[in-house]
Amino acid sequence: MxxxxxxxxxxxxxxxxxxxxxxxxxxxxxxxxxxxxxxxxxxxxxxxxxxxxxxxxxxxxxxxxxxxxxxxxxxxxxxxxxxxxxxxxxxxxxxxxxxxxxxxxxxxxxxxxxxxxxxxxxxxxxxxxxxxxxxxxxxxxxxxxxxxxxxxxxxxxxxxxxxxxxxxxxxxxxxxxxxxMESWAVFLARNPDGLVMDQPDFARNYGANPYVQYDSSDRPFLYSGALPPHDIPALARVVRVGDQAWPMTRLAQAGNLVEAGLTFTWTAGQASALDADQIGQGRDVGNVRVRDASGADVPHDVMFAFAYHAFWPDGAWMLGQ
Known part of the structure; x- marks a missing residue:
């Protein structure tokens, strides 16, 4: 790095x-x-x-x-x-x-x-x-x-x-x-009659990760802004819903979490796309679904903590403390 x-x-x-x-x-x-x-x-x-x-x-x-x-x-x-x-x-x-x-x-x-x-x-x-x-x-x-x-x-x-x-x-x-984002195995098990985007015709090394160990680095690439508060690592994953962010580590520990009118479900089995040289061999970062009180899926993003802090500097960190 x-x-x-x-x-x-x-x-x-x-x-x-x-x-x-x-x-x-x-x-x-x-x-x-x-x-x-x-x-x-x-x-x-x-x-x-x-x-x-x-x-x-x-x-x-x-x-x-x-x-x-x-x-x-x-x-x-x-x-x-x-x-x-x-x-x-x-x-x-x-x-x-x-x-x-x-x-x-x-x-x-x-x-x-x-x-x-x-x-x-x-x-x-x-x-x-x-x-x-x-x-x-x-x-x-x-x-x-x-x-x-x-x-x-x-x-x-x-x-x-x-x-x-x-x-x-x-x-x-x-x-x-x-x-x-979820693992291919989770998608396929739930949607055996689903569709998957076919491999594009352009010549690329598909399946390889051009950003090996990027999400283990101390600082993001081409970023000079403020780092996240609460001693949260810059490249730790957070689940952002609106202007609120839940650390992935908290959701992984809870498994199921109901908070702020939302239900978060975390299960193991998804590889990080930014870790190993082959995407499918990356360390396990887990799968997350976010639903509202009616059970409907909610727009959200699993992003790095530094990016959340950069674009939502006054956002709410949902730390459960």
Whole structure:
């Protein structure tokens, strides 16, 4: 991890010198940089790849879950179960390389997103008052979190917030949909008639983890903000619901927890996607479902503590004390 720290230090200094719309306009000629909610352009850094250097996927193929033979049991997937639709699994082994999947489930246009640097996996409704948007990966980071862009207006969006932060759609918020990370084995057992995203045609080392032992490091990549309070490690996982966060360690200890009108269920058996060199061999971080009092799934995110603190500095840490 020392090499990653050195790379991060170099990128921070280089990005600071280039953090300006005057530098970005040659690549983002349609983005209205005069409209933004970002206090300082120094908050936005290059993550390394250029615009679309990480290519988002549009209209992916799916196969029957029972026909999938490549996924290992503990590999994480993002599960989307919309009413009246066949449940779908989006494997992290693919999202690691593409980060955004623009899909349509029934008549619902969705964006399934995963930011490896924050472990943030959120699904959004792509419909807005400005129309249906298609999202791409800008190559920029803010608080180490992916900055997305829409191809219709080239506004920039903060993935963790689901909110436009630069451009004509600044302030627009996407609707988060109930989706969650769980192991492939858990998805398949519950949904034997479900669907799973098929392997994309692009040549990638699918199943490999480009971020070996990242979630064991002391500091996040390209992050210089405040660290979490309460002696919580920066890259500890928390379950965020709205502006509240529950440490994963607390949920793992409880197994079942009813609090703040929510029911959390934790079970073992999901591999960390950011640990071992093969995703399916990562250490066990467990599966979490979050439901409301009626038993309905609730939109939430399992993210790193530093990212929660960066975007919700006044949020409530649900420590059970």
């Amino acid at each position: 020392r090499l990653m720290s050195l790379i991060a230090a170099f990128c921070l200094s280089a990005s600071a010198a280039l953090a300006s719309p005057e530098f970005w306009k040659h690549e983002w000629s349609r983005t209205d940089f005069a409209i933004t909610s970002v206090e300082s352009w120094l908050e936005i850094l290059s993550g390394g790849p250029p615009r679309d250097g990480i290519p988002a996927l549009d209209d992916p193929r799916f196969i029957a879950a029972v026909d999938e033979t490549r996924l290992t049991p503990r590999e994480p997937v993002i599960t989307l179960e919309l009413d009246g639709q066949t449940p779908r699994a989006y494997p992290i082994r693919y999202l690691t390389w593409y980060e955004i999947v623009n899909d349509t489930v029934g008549e619902m246009p969705v964006a399934v997103t995963f930011c490896p640097l924050c472990n943030s996996g959120i699904t959004f409704d792509r419909r807005t008052d400005a129309g249906v948007l298609r999202f791409g990966v800008s190559g920029k980071l803010r608080n180490s979190d992916m900055v997305m862009f829409d191809r219709e207006t080239e506004s920039w969006w903060q993935q963790a917030l689901g909110e436009a932060i630069v451009g004509e759609l600044t302030g627009t918020e996407l609707t988060s949909l109930p989706s969650w």
